[in-house]
Amino acid sequence: MQLTRTIAAAxxxxxxxxxxxxxxxxxxxxxxxxxxxxxxxxxxxxxxxxSEVGQQYxxxxxxxxxxxAQQEVLQEVETAMVEVIEATPGIDLDRYVEILExxxxxxxxxxxxxxxxxx
Numbered sequence: 001m002q003l004t005r006t007i008a009a010a011x012x013x014x015x016x017x018x019x020x021x022x023x024x025x026x027x028x029x030x031x032x033x034x035x036x037x038x039x040x041x042x043x044x045x046x047x048x049x050x051s052e053v054g055q056q057y058x059x060x061x062x063x064x065x066x067x068x069a070q071q072e073v074l075q076e077v078e079t080a081m082v083e084v085i086e087a088t089p090g091i092d093l094d095r096y097v098e099i100l101e102x103x104x105x106x107x108x109x110x111x112x113x114x115x116x117x118x119x
Contacts, residue, residue: 042090
């Protein structure tokens with residue numbers, strides 16, 4: 001559940017909705033993991049859906065009056081994002097998070113994702 005909170009927090013803060021994965025901080029060693037084209041396609045569909053959810057809740061989160069209200073909105077966002085990912089054929093939450101993390105460390109994968117997002 002912590003991973004989904006990280007995704008939700010990042011997206012609702014606008015870190016991933018406003019920028020592409022290529023500007024996320026990279027680690028020193030690129031990860032060597034295969035991501036098939038079908039997985040990449042599914043990831044991109046899910047990523048776009050998750051980004052849309054973040055954008056939909058952005059105003060509601062900004063309008064939250066206190067931390068308790070913000071946490072309630074974040075819980076709604078998290079649930080909605082997980083639903084979007086799980087509803088995307090060809091990918092599940094664990095693989096989505098794995099690919100998202102890999103994109104931060106693997107320039108080749110990041111470039112493939114950027115290409116798909118921009119097409």
